[in-house]
Every structure is written in C-alpha cells, then in structure tokens.
Amino acid sequence: MSEEKKPHPMIPVPEAIKIVLRETGRVMLDQRSRGIHQSESISSTAPWSKILNTVLDKDVLMTEPGYPPYNASIMDGYCVRSSEFKITDQVDGNGFTHHVADNVYAGDHPTAAEGSPSESPTLPAAYYITTGAVVPDTFDCVVPIEECRVSDDKQFVQVLNSATIQGGKWIRPIGCDISANSVVLPQGHCMDPVALGLLKQSGAESIEVKKRVKVGVLSTGNELILGFNADPSHTGKIPDVNRPILLSLLESFGNVECVDLGMERDDDVAAMAKRIDSATEICDVIITTGGISMGDTDIVENVLIDHFGGNLHFGRIHMKPGKPSTFVTIPKSGKTCLVFALPGNPVSGTVCTELLVKPCLDLLYDGIADGLSGSKDSLDSELDSVVRDAQVHPELLGILSHDIKLDSVRPEYHRVTIDGLENGSINVRSTGVQRSSRLMSLRDATGLLVLPVGNTTKPKALKGDRYPVLIMNNSSLFAQPQVKNSLHLFAKKQMKVAVVLVCKDSSFAQKLDSVCDRIKNSLSGSKSGHAVIVSKRVFDGDLKDLYSLCIDSNDADLIVVVCVTSPGSYLFNLDVSSMLSKRLRKVAGALALQARQGVASSNSQSAIFEAVVGYAPEKQGAMMSCLPEEGVDGGLSNIRGLLKHALNTARGKPHNHHHK
C-alpha cells in the first residue's frame, strides 16, 4: 500500500443512498435544462419482444373511426332491417319472412351488399352473417341462427319470433369498444401483453417509449478468467462471476439496456482508462467490480479520479458487505456518467447493485416531476424533493426464525430467505455463513435483513425480533399453491366427513343414518363443494375412549362428533365437548362461536351447548367439530363457508423448495 493511500471515511447507508439519488437527480435536471429527452420511437409492427415491458412516454390514442372499425355481428345468424319486418310480417305462404340475398363471412368486405335493395318481389332481404363479420350498411339487426327457420335451399328464412328483431340487436357498432381519439394507453403505462393487443387495436403507427438506461459492467482483476472449463486447477485464477451476475440482474430490472464491458487487468492503468473512456461515451451508468479497497493493485479509484477528473461522492460505506463501495460522477462530452465502483467480492457487488444502483436506475428511468427546472436558485430544494420522492426497495418487517450473531462493527445486510406470510407476518431465516465471498449465501436469498451493529448488551438478534427486510425478488413472495391447496380449486373438492354419534343411551343409535343425511345436506353448498360421509359410527362407551375412536380411522377432512341425549339433559353433552376441547389443538374460537350461533338458531335450547371446533393434532390437517344433535344442521351450515378456509390454513403452508 502506498504511503499516501488513506481510507475514506465510512458513511452510513442511508446517507450513501441519498447522495446517489441526489447526484442522479442533478444529472437529470442538467439534461432537462439542455432539452435532452430520453425517449425513443418504436414501430407498432416491431417484434413484440422489442415492445414488451417498455413504458410509454406518450399517450396512445385511438385512430378513426374507433374500435371495432365496422359494425360487427356478435352472433352467427341473419342480419335484417328492423324497419322492414314490421310492414311485411308473415307475407310468404310458407311462413318465411325474408329472402337470403347473400352470405357475409368474417373477413369479407361486403361493398356489394351496401344498401342493396331486396331482390325478391315479396320478401325483404336478409344476409347470412357469421360472428365478427361486417354488418352491411342499412342493416341494423342480427337474428341468431337459433331464432330462425331456414328453407332447405337456404334461400329463405323465417324469423320465428318478431320480438327478436330490434334495431341494434346483436351488433357491436363502430367504436363501441374504444371510441375514436380516446386514450387507449396512457403515458407511463407498461407495455404488458394486454397493452400489446390494445396497441394493435388502436391503429397507432408507432409508440414513444422511455429509453432504457444504458448500464455498462466491467470486471477488474488479474485473477479473472472466463471459466474453469472443467479444470479448476489454474493456480490463482478464478472465473469472473460478477459480470454474468450483474448483467443478468440488471436485465431482470426491466428498465436497463446492458453493455458488457468485459474484464480488465488491474496492473495496467492505461488499458483500464481506455476501456472506461469508451464506456463513458455510450453509458449513462457504469458499474465496475474489484480493485477498490486498500491494496496496491486497487487502481480503479485512481483511474476514475486522476484520469477522468471524476468527482468522488463517497469512498466507503458503513455496511457489511460492500464497505469499499465508491461513487463517482464523471463529466464527459457535455453529459455526466454515474460510476459505481463496487467491491470485487461477488456478494458485495450483488448486494450493492441492489441497494445502491437500483434506486439510481429507477429514478433515471421513471423520471423526475414535471415542474422541476434545475435553475440555480431552486436547485438545492429541487434536489431535496427528488431524493424524498424517489423509490427504493419494497420492504417489510421480517420476523427472525432463529438467533443471529450481530457484527460488532458494521450494520449488516444479512441475506435471508423469506418464508412467506403466516398469520400476517413475514418469517425470515438466514442463508448461512455471510462471508462476502460466499456466493452460496445468495443462492436462496429473497431478502436482505437490515441488522444493526451488535454490542455487549445486545450481541445477538434473537428469534422473534423484527427488522426491516428488503425484498430482492417480489415474485418469490407469492408461493404457488399445489392443486390440493388452491383456494379456488379446493372449493370444488369434496369434503370427506366422518361422523361419530355419541349416545348417552344406546337406544339413540338408530338416529345415525338420519343424522348423517342432515350433516351431508348442511355441509353441501355451491361454494363449499359437496360433502361425502366416509364413515358413520356410534359410540356409547366410556367417554375417556371417545377421542381415540374419533381420530382412529380414515382420511376424513372433518370429524363431526354429534351428541345425542334426552331433551333437557345437557350435562352429558357438556362433558363430551369439554373433553374434546382439551384434546384439540388451536381450538378455533371464532368458528366455534359461529357454530354455536347456528346451533341456537336451529334449536334455542341447545344454545347452552359449548360447540367445539379445532384441529386434531394426530390427524394432520383434519378438523373436528362437536355439536348437539338437535342443532347439528344450523351449526354446520353456519360454518360451512369458513371450514374450507380453516382446512386450507391447516394444510396450506407456503411451499418452499430449499429447506436447510
């Protein structure tokens, strides 16, 4: 290390992000003052892959005459004139009402048909027409084929019910879907698949879209090679992983056009300067990795400052990983290039691209408020507002699933797997050893947990502690359910029900079949699918054996325990319900209350009964409910809709592939 090389002060992450946004805003205001507008025109006939995910910089308007551009039939049938029918109702001896002048198929251009007079001396004209075909001028009604009788030679047609003939019926008039000159797609709209379709319908020749931000990525270091090529024994050489990671990560942001700047040695200042020089010509933003800390070969900062006269805004950040991250702006040919010189460790470079570079790219792409002028007097306050309004990472409050030792020097952006929503909270677990060279720590990472510096009072973050977690990949949060756990598919499923009739006295056993029928009826509804009784049993033994009988058996989703006793003697029922509620896990209070209300509405006296609903711990995912015989219908139908969700909750843990 040379004598004069002194470490830069470490600034806090929030300050670093604000500096990045402020300098980005400065560049944008400068461009605005020079009238530079970052948009480009794309022909609407360009390949859709070129248009997909671009963002409109200008409204797309509907061309004349609107969509659809002609009056189109909604049905296969016959088009007629509503005015003619009234006069010539049922003139033909065979009951035919119209003669068929011609056929118009979708795709035909029926100019000949326009206003053509009826050729039959006696009957008005009709045209056979298909769905989507042009309704000939002067015709104003389509009668569906089902409403017509057609002669064998297809020359004549009888409209069976005159009431089906109404002006405008079964026709989409010109411009009814999109009226001429209306805004089809507003400025700022992302060209998603539906927007591509609407663009086609609009008839617009081209669109103005925001220019993607041009970002160059350069790897530095003498140790770098392209790959091991199945031979990792190159002493001292390692594959360059930063470029593939960063180029593809940037690509995934969607608002970036990447420029691969290749690899550069770290012992040749002139070569590196040359490469960065040509990059500043074409790139808005440059990311370099490696060569930015304290070693003799860490030359990147020298090149950026000494060779290009760059302005250094910060040279170190108080964070782990990513401490040596450096941010420089380089004025070049009338514009300013934003340069992020990131550490070479793969994790550091990746985390800092997410944390520091992404907000800069989003700001460059999304643009700044229209009213900002960048004039000298207001510049500072305008930049303040740019920083305040800029968008940063989506974030949630994560709950730690286990203890983590805190770093005693730097706040840590700890790579975690977000385990999804459970009871409304986000549980996170560490991806393991967090060394910034250990790319494996990013493999299953979907978030960065922001941990504070540890001290003697709080050396560890503890299980259950809450910290902000920055989400790295939104889609990972929405775990895909399996068919069996899907809310909408499960709704159609059968609910398998086991019934246990608990009798104080065996004479009640004969009620079993009728009770089962009532249970089946009360659980079947259009929304909750239908119930099938998979087992019916009578229990009249010692109550202490009841629970094991209930859980022993089949693959029921729901075990319904029905208590039957003589009217007015409810003590037995209470014994049953209190015994079961002790054995069940997560007794569902809200459901039980609903059930009890339902019971009461069937039979007011049984309201005294303590309805029970809960999960049987021994039967994974099954629920058990205990109800009195008199109110079983009301009780079950009251919880029918909720049972489906309760069962899904019991089973539908978010699916995760990578459990440690």
Ligand SMILES: Nc1nc2c(c(=O)[nH]1)N[C@H]1C(S)=C(S)[C@@H](COP(=O)(O)OP(=O)(O)OC[C@H]3O[C@@H](n4cnc5c(N)ncnc54)[C@H](O)[C@@H]3O)O[C@H]1N2
């Ligand atoms: N005396 C000090 N030494 C170091 C300090 C310090 O403060 N004082 N900081 C350490 C920290 S923290 C980090 S992070 C690294 C960052 O170093 P550089 O940015 O200079 O990066 P390099 O030394 O070039 O590389 C670091 C590491 O990463 C490997 N690497 C580099 N590029 C790639 C690539 N494209 N693909 C895969 N791996 C790459 C390189 O071989 C090194 O192992 O500095 C500490 N040192």
Ligand code: MOO
């Ligand atoms: O800051 Mo460095 O990125 O810890 O390893």
